[in-house]
Amino acid sequence: MSNAAESKPRRAVPVEIRDLSKQYGGVSVLKDISLSVEPGEVFVIMGPSGAGKSVLLRHLAGLEKPDAGEALIGARDAGVAETHERVRTALVFQAGALFNSMSVFDNLAFYPREHRLADKATIREKVYRTLEILNLEGSADKHPSELSGGMRKRVAIARALIMEPQLLLYDEPTSELDPISAANIAEVIGTLKEEFDVTSIVVSHDRDLALSIGDRVALLEGGSLITIDTPEGLKASTDPRVQDFLSPKIDTANPRFRDNG
Ligand SMILES: Nc1ncnc2c1ncn2[C@@H]1O[C@H](COP(=O)(O)OP(=O)(O)O)[C@@H](O)[C@H]1O
Ligand SMILES: [Mg+2]
CATH class of the missing domain: 3.40.50.300 (P-loop containing nucleotide triphosphate hydrolases)
Known part of the structure; x- marks a missing residue:
């Protein structure tokens, strides 16, 4: 646990499904x-x-x-x-559902910008940090169509993670x-x-x-x-x-x- 300080309450939530039918x-x-x-x-x-x-x-x-x-x-x-x-809650869909007209950077920055979660420099830092964790450092300026299927999945995961789910x-x-x-x-x-x-x-x-x-x-x-x-x-x-x-x-x-x- 690198960034979850001991003093902080747990963010991760439990889930319970009870007698669910559909x-x-x-x-x-x-x-x-x-x-x-x-x-x-x-x-x-x-x-x-x-x-x-x-x-x-x-x-x-x-x-x-x-x-x-x-x-x-x-x-x-x-x-x-x-x-x-x-x-x-963040959902990583089967097909990834990335914005194809945007760069990888903009795909990740979309949610924090839209919700004004941080200033420009902080968002930029966070996007690069998240890309780094997912081994996508070199792909920030690429568009999803320029990436392999595996890389697109990783971008989809990165985009979910940036919402701090x-x-x-x-x-x-x-x-x-x-x-x-x-x-x-x-x-x-x-x-x-x-x-x-x-x-x-x-x-x-x-x-x-x-x-x-x-x-x-x-x-x-x-x-x-x-x-x-x-x-x-x-x-x-x-x-x-x-x-x-x-x-x-x-x-x-x-x-x-x-x-x-
Ligand atoms: N919106 C829906 N309306 C009617 N049937 C559905 C709907 N969504 C899923 N189903 C049916 O429910 C069953 C389970 O589907 P699903 O959860 O997608 O399976 P999987 O385990 O492959 O993800 C399937 O028979 C599917 O056809
Ligand atoms: Mg399924």
């Missing part, structure tokens, strides 16, 4: 989900395509309302659920990336908790990512939570559903090995 047009997409995430934890929700991962993440972002149950962000100990507006939500951060870029993103997500006091929830169908970055990993299938465990615990699990998901067989006809969002 249907679309009578089809049950999330079934009675309950889980707790500790402040500062990297918590991965993994599972095959169509499991309900993105829908669950949208509930945490406050973009969906549950049919039953609740998603509580922050202040769990006080027994009071903070509203989404009061906790700074208390909760960082990632949807498939390694999708569309080659294995080396994916490993690089995994490393970046892992190192962020050393630099920022933030809780991270990562949704992914990528087993390698889940097992390498997660403090704990939840397996979601068909809208139901199968298990929550540490990566070591999952690897040692005798549950055939866990073994089946983790086994490295490649079967492109099986929808669980396809990523379509």
